Amino acid sequence: MNGQKKVAFYTLGCKLNFSETSTIARSFQNEGFERVDFEKQADIYVINTCSVTDNADKRFKTIVKSALKKNNKAFLIAIGCYAQLKPEELANIDGVDLVLGATEKFKVTDYINDLSKNDMGEVHSCEIEDADFYVGSYSIGDRTRAFLKVQDGCDYKCTYCTIPLARGISRSDTLQNVLNNAEEISAKGIKEIVLTGVNIGDYGKGEFGNKKHEHTFLDLVKALDEVNGIHRLRISSIEPNLLQNETIDFVSKSKSFVPHFHIPLQSGNDKLLKLMKRRYLKETYTNRVTAIKQKMPNACIGVDVIVGFPGETNEDFLETYNYLNELDISYLHVFTYSERPNTEAVEMDNVVPQNVRTKRSKMLRGLSVKKRRAFYESQLGNKLTVLFESENKDGYIHGFTQNYVKVKTPWNPELVNTLHSIKLTKIDEDGIVRFDWVKEPKFV
Structure with missing residues (x-):
């Protein structure tokens, strides 16, 4: 293959997708390709798809058009969850040349001996039962944070979710391989690792x-x-029924794990949790939040919640709203329920109208703003450690404390990927926190 060929990547969806995109990109570079930014002209564009919401499906077509504007002769490859669930649908989209399913995506360079445009996309997609082996990966998006994949697939049968159909059964990386990858990441000078999986x-x-x-x-x-050399370890999303008190206790005393948890709730109503086939009820969730706050009063707790699930009445929604309003959590990720083919929920009665779903989503997003503000206010005056990011945004550099408070200070490139002790002082009008240096940084 011509070593001058250029490849660009676009990732939709979760941290897990980002970790896999990064690994797949490295396989291209090992084959002599030059990786370029997606906004630049490339010979190949690889789009890693998501199927969690309807919106992610629609965005795919927009991204395809964007790539073809840069190079109408470019070879377009679709991989990821949507590519596994609906390969023929993607193959029929103008400009798509190759669609690879759950197992094939990790061997993408084996399928591109010919980069000629196709009249219709070529599909290589396995039966999801064949996705029973594990492929490790980690992402390096910028120098400050890496997403480390430790697990894939899911054996849960939540009635709204297509992920088991797209990623297969639950399976894990070996402990030794996870540790090896963590050491590789640390050796690259990355200060923070986020554990990710389904x-x-x-x-x-x-x-x-x-x-x-x-x-x-x-x-x-x-x-x-x-593991030596890792300054911060962060747990991404973890199910409340699987977050054990022993883990919470260990994190509270840990050298590297930070006091930040993201725990899916989905509904604050037990009737809906049962309809969703979640593996816990509201009491379990309350107990987890209480246990975290008892051990780590300054911990940040994020929550996933779905609005507009079939059968959700006004009273059910208000129960969820009031529950979250009173719960000691820090922010919300709000998902508006969307019908997904081949799920149990799509056949359920008492469908919630779209305008009602939108209204409920807006209410919870407003509550999230209020919760984050209250959490930030509770942290003012505290001495914390910040890890600075790599982007210059309107003349400021941003960073996150160990408990996920976003801070900013005037741009200085020497701060990128450095850790500093700070004291939080005030919240700016944009909701981001200003600080004083505990010890003024000096650069050689």
Whole structure:
């Protein structure tokens, strides 16, 4: 293959997708391709798709058009969850040349001996039952943070979710391989690692190709805490029924794990949790939040919640709203329910009208702003550690404290990827926190 060929990537969806895109990009670079930014002209554009919401499906077509504007002869490849669920649909979109399913995406360079445009996209997609092996990956988006994949797939059967159909059964990386990847990331000078997967609390299942748990999520957390050179470890989304009190206790005393948890709730109404086939009720969620705050009063807790699920009455929604309003959490990720083919929920009665879904979503997004503000205000006066990001935004550099408070200070490129002790002082009009240096940084 011509070593001068250029390839660009676009990722839709979750941190897990970002970790896999980064690994796939490195496989291209190993084959002699030059990676360029998606906004630049390339010979190949790879789009890693998502299928969690209807919006992600629609965005795919927009991204395809954007790539073809840059180079109408470019070879377009679709990979990811949407590519596994609806390969023929993607293959029929003008400009798409190749569609690869759940297992094929990691061998993408094997499928591109000929970069001639096709009249219709070529599909290579497995039956999802064949996605029973594990491929490790980690992302390096900027120099300050890496997403480390530790688990893939899901054995849960939530009635709204297509992820088990797109990613297959729950399976895990070996503990040793996770540790090796963490050491590789650390050696590149990256200060923070975010653990990611579909259902990371299920870590250990399928570690050696069987359903037996050789290790647990707590074993993983304890082992990673001993890796040299990692300044921060952050747990991404973890199911409340799988977040054990022992893990919370360990994180509270950990050397590297930060006091930040993202815990999906989906509804604050037990009737809806049962309809969704979630594996807990509201009481369990309350207990987890209480346990975290008892051990780590300054911990940041993020919440996923779905509005407009079939059967959600006004009273049900208000129960969720009031529950979250009173709960000691820090911010919300609000998802408006969208019908997904081949799920149980799409067949359910008592469909919530779209305008009602939109109104409820707006209410919860407003509550999220209020919750984040209240959390930030509770942190004013505290001495914390900030890790600065790499982007110049309107003359400011931003960073995050260990408990996920976003801060800013005038741009200085020497601050990028550095850790500093600061004291939070005030919240600006844009909702971002200003600070004083505990010790003024000096640069050589």
